[in-house]
Amino acid sequence: MSNSTYLSNPVVTINSVDMTDQCSSAVFTRMIESLESTSFGQTNRSYVGGLENSTLTVTMYNSFSASETYATLKNLVGTQVTVKIKPTSAATSATNPESTLTAAYLESLPIVNGQLGALDVIDITFTGGAYSVAVA
Amino acid sequence: MGYTIASPRLGIVGDVYDPVDGINVEALIEGGFIKSTIKSTKSDKPNKDTNEEN
Numbered sequence: 001m002s003n004s005t006y007l008s009n010p011v012v013t014i015n016s017v018d019m020t021d022q023c024s025s026a027v028f029t030r031m032i033e034s035l036e037s038t039s040f041g042q043t044n045r046s047y048v049g050g051l052e053n054s055t056l057t058v059t060m061y062n063s064f065s066a067s068e069t070y071a072t073l074k075n076l077v078g079t080q081v082t083v084k085i086k087p088t089s090a091a092t093s094a095t096n097p098e099s100t101l102t103a104a105y106l107e108s109l110p111i112v113n114g115q116l117g118a119l120d121v122i123d124i125t126f127t128g129g130a131y132s133v134a135v136a
Numbered sequence: 137m138g139y140t141i142a143s144p145r146l147g148i149v150g151d152v153y154d155p156v157d158g159i160n161v162e163a164l165i166e167g168g169f170i171k172s173t174i175k176s177t178k179s180d181k182p183n184k185d186t187n188e189e190n
Contacts, residue, residue, distance in 0.1 A: 016164065018146070066168055072163075
């Protein structure tokens with residue numbers, strides 16, 4: 001039995017804008033905060049789920065040209081925004097699910113990350129919001 | 137208020153854009169991704185200053 005793999009090539013949408021061709025890394029993590037519920041008499045710690053606090057962290061090439069990275073992000077800092085990601089550019093389906101964070105918060109935006117002889121690359125993180133997934 | 141797409145990153149340029157809940161429309165306008173189809177009723181001409189001192 002062979003294992004199933006796929007070449008990483010996600011589609012990233014920020015505030016409806018397709019930023020896929022400016023991204024070199026994207027990590028979407030669902031996270032539900034753990035609340036400890038251990039009580040006397042137990043011999044191990046136990047936890048229950050608390051609030052969801054998922055994140056989407058994206059590494060992007062910075063660009064100040066029209067319709068590029070800066071133009072997309074400059075007005076989103078300190079606001080809630082809808083972000084989407086799916087594994088590949090194929091149609092959304094059960095095997096290519098599109099994950100969405102609605103009203104995720106963008107806390108910070110690096111304006112310039114300059115290094116000698118290197119492209120300007122920035123990391124941004126969208127935090128929180130309501131998680132949903134589409135399979136069609 | 138209606139909008140049209142102004143950048144291929146959003147869709148086909150010229151198509152109507154119908155924002156869904158959770159989309160920051162002001163950021164899309166500021167970034168040049170969409171344009172409002174409502175034309176401003178204000179004149180582009182500057183107001184004449186009628187209180188000029190001669």
